[in-house]
Amino acid sequence: MGVAFVAALLTACTALGEADDEGPNANRFLGDITGSLSPNGLPKPASFDRSPQNGAPRGYSDYGSSTPMGAVGGQTPRGITDDGQRFSINFADVSVQDFVRSVFEEVLHENVVVDTGITGRVTVRTATPVSKTAAIDLIKSVLSGVGASLTEANGVYRVSQRGGGDPQSGGQRSFRAFQLKFIDAEQAKGALQAFNSEGASMSSIAGGRVLVATGSEVDLDRFQQVLQTLDIDQMRQRSFALVPLREAGAASVAGELNTMFKSEDAKGFQALPVERMNAVLLLGTSQTGIQRARQWISHLDQAGADERRVNVYPVQNRRATELAGVLQQMIGSGGGSGAIVAAGLKEKTVTADAGMGGAQIAGQEATVAVASSGSQGSGLGGADGIAISADPSTNSLVVVATPDDYRVIEKAIRRLDVLPTQVLIEATILEVTLNDKLRHGVRWYFESGNNAVMLTDASGKSVSPILPGFSYIYSAPGARAVVDALEDMTKVEVISSPALTVLDNQTATLKVGDQVPIATRSAVSVTDPQAPIVNDIEMKDTGVILSVKPRVNANGLVQLDISQEISDVVQTTTSAIDSPTIRQRAVTSSVVVQGGTEIILGGMISAKRERTRSGVPILMNIPIVGEAFTSNAIKDAKRTELLIMIRPVVMTSTSDVSSITQEIRSRMMASPLR
Structure with a gap:
């Protein structure tokens, strides 16, 4: 069939209903299997990776679900027997028709008819193995995203274009399914909204126990990172929210929230810093407390008045090197296009790293000079340590200053960065x-x-x-x-x-x-009479x-x-x-x-x-x-x-x-x- 995919049909070694009680580190059934193409283009037979202990499949220790999907929130589809089997699906940039036929015929062993008018290419992955019911729902979500639908009659599935809908063809769409263990899909969607970008979307299947996300691979990797943080045992029966920060640090905001809610004797509330995302995880027993904490974060997520920050201003109409020289003269530190530091201050290095949702300057780390002394310098408005430099490759200005100083500098930049007269x-x-x-x-x-x-x-x-x-x-x-x-x-x-x-x-x-x-000029040697004139x-x-x-x-x-x-x-x-x-x-x-x-x-x-x-x-x-x-x-x-x-x-x-x-x-x- 010429389609690269990973599909595994695994058999549970223990009763699935018992796995939930053993906690996330239990040796529960969550298998891993790898398949690849054989020389003739067909998938190789599945191979199992079993550990020496008890012959059990190698487990997923940190993320996954062991709850039978057919038993949660709905009935098993007609013609499908959900007996606890699990599937891992991994398709990269394949046609929709090849994806549907591969899953139904090679994995689910079901009959399917696909209309020839179905077009488009998709990338579909499951973060963890899913049940047969969830696999069917995942196929429906993928088909819905490309303007098609899935119906079943007399044991035969049919894929056709939606009536009155325009199929979305010609583009490549990526889907990923996340099987949830301790939180439901609606809670996960609410937490992921803060990290959502334009073009990404989310929906729930399998009775709210599986979240299907559509978007770029970068978005899907970010969603998986967040869900690995949230879908843990501590979240069971609790309200939570993951709030990203823009200005302040996660540790300082979390500490301030815990101090405020402790003084109010708010039982069950806890704010945890997530440093790698610069976000705060809010835990509580009710949504009311979570909403109050969100309101406080909007006030606390501010840069300190004396805290210097790295600001990047993209110049539109002039050369950044020219503006850098003008601004440096404005703050009384001389010309040139390099970074400057107020007189009498020591110099240290501040780096701006590209974190989640951030961007780096010219694809590299931006390094600028900042004053570390507390003494008063000859800068703008008496502020010390203002540094201004230009990045010619992106025609941008890099300004290190306090928020108040930067507002003054930004006003000057906007006045100077005007369309030049011709x-x-x-x-x-x-x-x-x-x-x-x-x-x-x-x-x-x-x-x-x-x-x-x-x-x-x-x-x-x-x-x-x-x-x-x-x-x-x-x-x-x-x-x-x-x-x-x-x-x-x-x-x-x-x-x-x-x-x-x-x-x-x-x-x-x-x-x-x-x-x-x-x-x-002409020259000739005075010692050699045969020398030519140069x-x-x-x-x-x-x-x-x-x-x-x-x-x-x-x-x-x-x-x-x-x-x-x-x-x-x-x-x-x-x-x-x-x-x-x-x-x-x-x-x-x-x-x-x-x-x-x-x-x-x-x-x-x-x-x-x-x-x-x-x-x-x-x-x-x-x-x-x-x-x-x-x-x-x-x-x-x-x-x-x-x-x-x-x-x-x-x-x-x-x-x-x-x-x-x-x-x-x-x-x-x-x-x-x-």
Whole structure:
């Protein structure tokens, strides 16, 4: 059948009714058997593990039930004789059809018909052996979880889809049955609710003596751990509750509860700490006392006012290392991204372990520094030993502080951890050919018309180019009109037209061009005349290099730190060095404009000069006297001016980003390429 399972049919060695009276450590019948697949894919015959003593099966000493399930809370199903037989079931990731057929045909030896439409995969385990009645009920619970039902008629079982129900297929579901000895299923469900997670569910079968849980393997292992703690002889005929704690320690809360209820002379009440779960087990003779103890726990489960705790804050919008530096300066302990300790205090280590339901930082133990001295330090609000560190892998902040101090720090984190402002930089780099009309440059053209030009120097407060030049502020349509006007008089070439988005107070850099090898140093041996010349080569960026750093204030004004360079390679004519010359035009400027306003930076004029030599043919080439028949001249072949048009657009939300993106897309579709 190709299905991996463990199923055992064991025969009781002693009367089951007598086992309850012997206590949990009695050598009662609770067998263990292991089965596996044979080479042909079928289950191997069951093998018994018997101890040498009396030939009895090896017993489960700490957890299980010896009460016949058919005799508790209901009648035995028709066609099933519950004679005390027990089964251990263990199926891992099998199809529902294989699970049902294996249990009925190979274990229960009953006839079953399964509809072909039943789909899905399940994992089913019994924590301890269960009776045949409980096995049937377990199958019903599993089928109910996958949208199917089990019916029986004339000794034949049939599995079919529930009428009007949608079968849950395609997923893998895990089931586990827990046979209870001293507590009933409803009590167990109430205790497990505190440890329940989303997606897990519980139900009772076999008259409330077997609890069936559905969920992940982690949830089911947690349930089994809790039930092993609760299903003991001391719980018989008693009310109880297992309450997990979030802040306080289990031992301290249990001690405080016992002290309070002892003073009230509450007979039969006891609070026991469960350290490995950080929970308190409440025992009493009535539910009233248990409920009162729960109310007290809600008040006692608080961290001490002076107790330092490890708090992890996941940063959403900024780098955790940046926030760590800001917070460290805020509490007066300097910068850096490591943990800090207030001055004059000793350092010790606090570790945050992943307990039940907890999580570790980056899959490891988080270690931070905490002050152990009681002296007063220079921390936040006079608190000593505040430690702040960043975990770059999860972009989280780890803060060790008292609850009061952490509340202040958390408020500051929330104010700082906001969505950063973004700035769209639309830049156009133009090269204007200067002809007779523009022989004095574009600046002269602006000043000669009706335009109000803004001339600045390095001391200006709003626009201040560091290199000699000029600046002009236009609205976006006006700047385009200037370009159109220049095109009517001369040739205007667009060198680059980038559009890039950058975070506030961050630098955006655009490079379009090549890297050129430049010889920076030459060396040759002075002792060996045959030694070669060794050159040091440095790669130099050439082409268009634009660097912009925006800073946005609360009024929407944008300060731009602009660095622009246009460079190309020309032949070296001033020396004999075999290395090219980089000809460049650069501007560095700081401007302040309103968002959406376009600025023009210019004034960088370049002239290409040509050297010509003419003369009388033949005679001009005669040595010495040839210069008398030669004429040398230098003339400007081409004069150009570089203009930089920049338009910053502030984006404060994701809707702004979407609308501006749509605007750029519409512009590109509406404007034909030239």
